[in-house]
Amino acid sequence: MKRDTGPTSRGESGFDQFYESIWTDRWPALRASLIIETEKYKLVNPYARPNDEPTSADLRDSYELDPASVLVARALDVRGEHRVLDMCAAPGGKSLVQIFAHHSSQTPTFILNDMSRDRVFRLRRVLQEHLPTAVFEKIKVTARDASRWGVHEKEAYDRVLLDAPCSGERHVLQDAKALREWAPQRSKGLAQRQYALFCSAELVLKAGGRLVYSTCAISPLENDGVIARYFERKGDKARLRRVNINAESMDETARALIAECKIVLEPTSWGHLILPDRSSGAGPMFLSVFEKF
Ligand SMILES: C[S@@+](CC[C@H](N)C(=O)[O-])C[C@H]1O[C@@H](n2cnc3c(N)ncnc32)[C@H](O)[C@@H]1O
Numbered sequence: 001m002k003r004d005t006g007p008t009s010r011g012e013s014g015f016d017q018f019y020e021s022i023w024t025d026r027w028p029a030l031r032a033s034l035i036i037e038t039e040k041y042k043l044v045n046p047y048a049r050p051n052d053e054p055t056s057a058d059l060r061d062s063y064e065l066d067p068a069s070v071l072v073a074r075a076l077d078v079r080g081e082h083r084v085l086d087m088c089a090a091p092g093g094k095s096l097v098q099i100f101a102h103h104s105s106q107t108p109t110f111i112l113n114d115m116s117r118d119r120v121f122r123l124r125r126v127l128q129e130h131l132p133t134a135v136f137e138k139i140k141v142t143a144r145d146a147s148r149w150g151v152h153e154k155e156a157y158d159r160v161l162l163d164a165p166c167s168g169e170r171h172v173l174q175d176a177k178a179l180r181e182w183a184p185q186r187s188k189g190l191a192q193r194q195y196a197l198f199c200s201a202e203l204v205l206k207a208g209g210r211l212v213y214s215t216c217a218i219s220p221l222e223n224d225g226v227i228a229r230y231f232e233r234k235g236d237k238a239r240l241r242r243v244n245i246n247a248e249s250m251d252e253t254a255r256a257l258i259a260e261c262k263i264v265l266e267p268t269s270w271g272h273l274i275l276p277d278r279s280s281g282a283g284p285m286f287l288s289v290f291e292k293f
Pocket of ligand 1: 095113146164
């Protein structure tokens with residue numbers, strides 16, 4: 001993979017030129033894998049199973065999502081005593097992974113946020129469809145601009161998930177209008193927004209806490225680029241240290257999923273990529289894990 005993204009034109013030909021300059025010989029296979037609609041992973045809802053609650057019969061028994069999303073949520077390593085902020089949570093797949101994981105133990109405190117009011121509405125609906133009322137009511141859902149969060153609240157969360165808005169090339173390729181309107185500036189603009197969100201995430205995180213940064217982009221500007229910019233700009237004021245995860249160091253559930261879904265974690269400078277041409281259709285997903293000191 002090359003990081004030089006040079007000048008390109010707009011629309012489909014510009015899109016191909018842009019990504020071919022990054023992915024070189026791999027681009028045709030990667031492009032083809034992004035167009036194929038692959039089977040989603042069925043995340044079993046533990047609250048829908050034991051029929052000892054009168055409401056549980058009405059709950060959906062599973063939630064479908066990309067298996068790579070499950071890995072991102074598991075990489076957060078949430079424990080019962082934690083305060084968790086999911087900065088960009090809607091529609092809620094990665095939040096559900098974390099909530100389901102604690103159904104039979106102490107429940108962490110979850111604050112689920114998304115700036116888009118429409119998507120917050122969807123997030124609430126997803127939570128209500130999958131969680132008993134008593135669990136749903138303990139979760140705080142907010143609709144704030146997460147890039148400003150660190151200005152108002154500092155060192156307040158043990159775990160922060162920043163699943164950032166991104167280029168989402170899989171969606172661009174599957175939407176003729178989005179592909180026609182694609183412009184090379186798009187990824188640069190998103191990288192700036194992601195950087196602001198990343199700095200905010202660092203500020204809200206407690207010392208000793210963990211941050212997971214993820215995107216579903218294949219543009220390195222939005223992945224390694226955001227993190228490299230953080231360390232370049234902060235210099236010795238940087239308060240994050242990378243946690244170098246790999247398939248073996250993840251929890252048992254994640255390891256089983258990696259084996260079952262034949263996922264390959266491809267190392268990059270600052271994290272890992274999961275790409276559909278080498279991970280049996282899973283992804284794209286970039287993830288990188290940090291600890292604050
Ligand atoms: C990749 S999606 C999140 C997907 C979600 N984590 C899941 O697993 O279902 C990114 C989300 O970021 C939200 N968003 C964009 N800019 C934001 C901001 N400044 N603050 C908070 N949310 C933002 C978008 O509305 C979008 O829902």
